Amino acid sequence: MSYTSGTKRRAVFPFTAIVGQQEMKLALILNVIDPKIGGVMIMGDRGTGKSTTIRALADLLPEIPIVANDPFNSHPSEPDLMSDDIRQRLLQGENIPVAQKKVEMIDLPLGATEDRVCGTIDIEKALSEGVKAFEPGLLAKANRGILYVDEVNLLDDHLVDVLLDSAASGWNTVEREGISIRHPARFVLVGSGNPEEGELRPQLLDRFGMHSEIRTVREPALRVQIVEQRSEFDKNPSEFLARYKIEQEELQQRIVNAQKLLTQLNIDYNLRVNISEVCSELNVDGLRGDIVTNHAAKALTAFEGRTEVTVEDIQRVITLCLRHRLRKDPLEAIDSGYKVEKAFSRVFGVATSEDTAQANSKK
Template sequence: MSPSPTARRVVFPFTAIVGQEEMKLALILNTIDPKIGGVMIMGDRGTGKSTTIRALADLLPEITVVADDPFNSDPNDPDLMSDAVRQQLEQQVELPVAQKKVTMVDLPLGATEDRVCGTIDIEKALSEGVKAFEPGLLAKANRGILYVDEVNLLDDHLVDVLLDSAASGWNTVEREGISIRHPARFVLVGSGNPEEGELRPQLLDRFGMHAEIRTVKEPALRVQIVEQRTEFDQNPPEFVEHHQSEQAALQQQIVNAQNLLPSVTIDYDLRVKISQVCSELDVDGLRGDIVTNRAAKALTAFEGRTEVTVDDIRRVMTLCLRHRLRKDPLESIDSGYKVEKSFNRVFGMEASEGDAATQANGIGQRAI
């Protein structure tokens, strides 16, 4: 049984977060279609990265799981079931089900590979002849959100493991000839501060989207953020109650988008133009093309439509491509100006530099 709302830790509401539209849009699109491949959020310290991600996990609707299963197995989808649950299903055993909040797993910086992937108890396996598996954080994160703060400080090998699981949807643990695998389909969210070093390009490329966030400069907005936070800290339940209807509306919009997503289409000419932009920008591989198509469809579904427009592509393209551009090692991550320029040229929407900057700042405004 899931805990009652009063028993759960009160989380700052997602709809009360001021600004940071890029980050909010990227996170929402990944929850609508987890196959986008996660989000890398780079930005200044104290800009609400962790708060926003926890707020998103709290906003999402409850999921149906097999009761007491450590992998959050889906009773209706064999691809999201552990081997034990699948066996029970084949033997036509009735599965006990429960409703559960979407799990958000925080990956600690000092985590070992065993803690992340899980361990096999060799002694038990040899003496009792059973596959004794101790699930790790990837098992807990299945069908949820895995958040890695300061991902640029994490061991490269561990980042590789996370990205492989996120891409394949499975985690495999092998030791002394014993192999165990379980579903590990989650939205991977990494955050970091560019001052503490960049991720290797081949790791960056594996994240579906890249959101850049800046400290809010406008005094009036800063005051609003401080007031919101003070109000929340003084009386969290009352503050959450005040935003309940907005939260419920956004939650329903995400559920509707998930259901609508399979019906969304994108015109062949638009797909060709997306690939033309990727080709012009010299983006390695085809991940950029695939993610842009997926993100544009997710945005269309989020807004309750079934046909992708040029504007949908414009609003997601920078998020999907800015981290895939080859750049000078001494230069910080491209702000997206090159992506916008190429987009405008290919889609025949030549805009002045001023317009391009306005578009970049307004991305996602209508969506949230």
């Protein structure tokens, strides 16, 4: 997983070796299986391995076919994933060179300008030479990859809007002095932040598909395990990676199989009605909550290698999809999921995890 095309690369901590943080790992995997989920917002303490986990997931993914030397990582055959220029060349019958490339994880620095993110048009060159001179930005590099924004809650709201618009539409459009250029920008958007430094406005938060909460591991034995693993990895990366090679390959294959299986999935009409009933009962604005929950439940079912979505599948993802959509007041804290679980158990007629725990304690 750490080497590609005969080129030595920096070793990346293996995804399957990461201890705990199940909620974050599941949300990331589901977004990779189906990017239509709309990304994930990860909120939690500092030093909990957010960037390590995201980088590990990008490294886990298989190589993708791209048009060689194309700045937008255009797909060689799918029109929705290629630039207008490549599409035009294909229509003209031109032979397009194809290469394989590792899925990229692009880090968006906190002080990034809009030009750095979206790209710039060289007006002088456009006017003097009559060509659309475009300098691609980070959105171009992130096409068909993962765009990671740490401390997204400290980013300018306008820039967050731009990122979310591109993630939702799959395209980035740059306009200047009457000249307009667009390119594909299909990426998994991952934002992270520390709640102590402020939350995102509810309107922006709602546009992230899923919301994952992570906390510092409290159990001393697990903390020791995490520290020891990191120490072993730093001491001898290749030996550590070899130990997890089979698990990494198996997980990679599960993700690839799930992506293929996604088109064959079926979710019963009654289950879809129940999902919408939960959203309605929780007074979730708009239909984004309904849509994302459907997508996430299907992605989980595909990941499990099945074609029929069950109530359990929905139960595992619905809190991740809805908890951040309940806030109406910017000063109100995000519910940990209790309200969502309660509404889900009533509509679907199943016991909450709390009810189950109480029942077990009485035995």
